[in-house]
Amino acid sequence: MELILTNAKIYTPTEIIEPGTIVIEDGIIKQIMEGKVKDGIDLEGKIVAPGxxxxxxxxxxxxxxxxxxxxxxxxxxxxxxxxxxxxxxxxxxxxxxxxxxxxxxxxxxxxxxxxxxxxxxxxxxxxxxxxxxxxxxxxxxxxxxxxxxxxxxxxxxxxxxxxxxxxxxxxxxxxxxxxxxxxxxxxxxxxxxxxxxxxxxxxxxxxxxxxxxxxxxxxxxxxxxxxxxxxxxxxxxxxxxxxxxxxxxxxxxxxxxxxxxxxxxxxxxxxxxxxxxxxxxxxxxxxxxxxxxxxxxxxxxxxxxxxxxxxxxxxxxxxxxxxxxxxxxxxxxxxxxxxxxxxxxDIGILRPGCKADFVVLDDNLIVVQTYINGRLVFERNT
Missing domain, CATH: 3.20.20.140 (Metal-dependent hydrolases)
Structure with a gap:
């Protein structure tokens, strides 16, 4: 099972990639790359950081x-x-x-x-x-x-x-x-x-x-x-x-x-x-x-x-x-x-091979989504 999140400001957290794309497969980070892709969930510039x-x-x-x-x-x-x-x-x-x-x-x-x-x-x-x-x-x-x-x-x-x-x-x-x-x-x-x-x-x-x-x-x-x-x-x-x-x-x-x-x-x-x-x-x-x-x-x-x-x-x-x-x-x-x-x-950092534990934050640093092993476990109601 593959999940792609794109058009994000990714904090690995030691590096900052903007815009960036993160690809998750079977609960593991498969790839992190610069730029925006067509096939993915558009995060519209939101922050992605390690959980x-x-x-x-x-x-x-x-x-x-x-x-x-x-x-x-x-x-x-x-x-x-x-x-x-x-x-x-x-x-x-x-x-x-x-x-x-x-x-x-x-x-x-x-x-x-x-x-x-x-x-x-x-x-x-x-x-x-x-x-x-x-x-x-x-x-x-x-x-x-x-x-x-x-x-x-x-x-x-x-x-x-x-x-x-x-x-x-x-x-x-x-x-x-x-x-x-x-x-x-x-x-x-x-x-x-x-x-x-x-x-x-x-x-x-x-x-x-x-x-x-x-x-x-x-x-x-x-x-x-x-x-x-x-x-x-x-x-x-x-x-x-x-x-x-x-x-x-x-x-x-x-x-x-x-x-x-x-x-x-x-x-x-x-x-x-x-x-x-x-x-x-x-x-x-x-x-x-x-x-x-x-x-x-x-x-x-x-x-x-x-x-x-x-x-x-x-x-x-x-x-x-x-x-x-x-x-x-x-x-x-x-x-x-x-x-x-x-x-x-294999946690606390976003890089290929690590567990896909991460958080999505808005510009006010409010938690929008939380993922564990690539699974969405929390989503804030808008």
Whole structure:
């Protein structure tokens, strides 16, 4: 089965082809070429870009990853395509051993049964905790924070059928370095987060295998001119990818632009850190059993601590463009970098041989259509 889309502005996203044509065959990109062809769907100059990849999302539209039911993960994927997301990693917060074990098992089941016509592809599970520093717990339940336990982690790993893709850990806690070495050997992406680590402690973790920073700046020791801490270590280390929540609440426009100026677009991975309130009205919600009040779209615990976000990936891209970052680079941060950071080579980029996961945007960067494996899974009503 062949699909041809033509007369588009194609962001691969590293290259821009205008006008361009993309040919899809059996769910795979067959050809991308310059110019317009007669036999194809005329997109009238609309933007075609790789599908967005959200590797840190707790929930949306009333669904919470910590509920741990496979049907809820599927429903999250079904709703996320509205925002151009074609792949995602549901993310848990610190929880009891029993619940994390149950969630791991359910993720393994849903990945095995995944069908692209039902919604965004689930790439695995991200455990944000429980091996973090209580001093930087953020919106994590302190009752369940504990020291790294590789034996416990292996229970999650086996229950998930090897589907745990990422884990966030504080590198300064007892046993963290050995733990990082062990899970890295399994191919799990280790992220540094919810941490009060010094520069030296963070560097030891990076040497041990850590390759990502969990929502850079948020819930971690900041930069001081005599101790640049974990933020400084992550910025300095070219092997480390940097998660950023670009809702303009978690991070100011000035710090976003500063990091972009320092490292460029190829190390910044946009994430939403979205919770179940995303896509729903203000009100009272929960995150990992903690009460969250959402007012004006901002999520906070009762003590005022930021508790995730109601951000979507399409909105994050609009935010970046609004503060002066080129659309090409914003799209790189939303697709190419998230894929590269977790070792996925056939998504996050439009080129022959890759999966035909892409989004069609209008001039206002509104999602018009979303395709997964060459299938139309969402179309906005005009």
């Amino acid at each position: 967005f990849i959200d590797t840190h999302i707790h929930g949306c539209y009333g669904f919470d990853a910590n509920d741990g039911e496979s049907s809820r993960f599927q429903m999250m994927g079904k709703m996320l395509v509205r925002h151009g997301v074609t792949s995602f990693i549901p993310t848990t917060v610190t929880d009891s051993h029993e619940n994390l074990l149950r969630i791991s098992r359910e993720v393994g089941k849903i990945i095995e049964k995944y069908k692209e016509d039902k919604g965004a592809r689930i790439l695995g599970l991200h455990l944000e905790g429980p091996y973090i520093n209580p001093k930087k717990k953020g919106a994590q339940n302190p009752e369940y924070i504990r020291k790294p336990d590789f034996g416990e982690f292996m229970e999650y790993w086996k229950a998930s059928n090897g589907s745990i893709r990422e884990i966030t850990i504080a590198p300064e806690v007892e046993g963290a370095i050995e733990f990082i070495e062990n899970v890295t050997r399994l191919g799990v992406i280790v992220q540094l987060g919810h941490t009060d680590a010094t520069y030296e402690e963070a560097k030891r973790a990076i040497i041990a295998g850590a390759t990502k920073a969990t929502h850079l700046f948020n819930a971690m020791r900041g930069i001081h001119h005599r101790e640049v801490g974990v933020v400084g270590a992550c910025l300095e280390s070219e092997s480390v990818y940097l998660e950023m929540i670009c809702d303009l609440i978690h991070l100011s426009p000035q710090i976003i632009k500063l990091v972009y100026k320092l490292v460029g677009p190829y190390r910044i991975a946009l994430v939403t850190d979205a919770i179940s309130a995303t896509g729903l009205p203000d009100g009272r919600y929960t995150l990992g059993g903690l009460d969250v009040i959402v007012q004006g779209g901002i999520c906070r615990l009762l003590d005022g601590t930021l508790a995730g976000s109601t951000l979507t990936m399409d909105k994050a891209i609009k935010n970046l463009v609004s503060i002066g970052i080129p659309l090409r680079d914003a799209l790189i941060m939303a697709s190419y970098v998230p894929a590269k950071a977790i070792g996925e080579r």
